[in-house]
Amino acid sequence: MGAGRPGALLLLYTDGVTEARDGHGTCYDPSTSLRDRVFDDPDALVDAVIDDVLAHTGGNLHDDTAVLAVHHPTDAPAAGHLPGPGEPAG
Numbered sequence: 001m002g003a004g005r006p007g008a009l010l011l012l013y014t015d016g017v018t019e020a021r022d023g024h025g026t027c028y029d030p031s032t033s034l035r036d037r038v039f040d041d042p043d044a045l046v047d048a049v050i051d052d053v054l055a056h057t058g059g060n061l062h063d064d065t066a067v068l069a070v071h072h073p074t075d076a077p078a079a080g081h082l083p084g085p086g087e088p089a090g
Helices: 030-034 042-057
Strands: 009-013 067-071
Touching: 009 030, 009 042, 030 042, 042 067
Parallel strands: none
Antiparallel strands: 009 067
16 A cells, blocks of 8 residues: 555544435535545644534534544655664654
């Protein structure tokens, strides 16, 4: 598995996010809601997902939810390179 492009964000979430339903029973779809949006940092992405889910459900969550975003910094070491003993981590 590759490390991703520098600057990329990875979004992880539990099924409580995708099973969050609106008043008509429609599940929240992060791929639709987040399409064409750009986020500068993981906190902004997590905040957007949480805000979107709460707006979608009218604030009525019926399942536990967890959201995590991970950022691949632009100054990260080359993919596949792990620092050795005594070598700086980044």
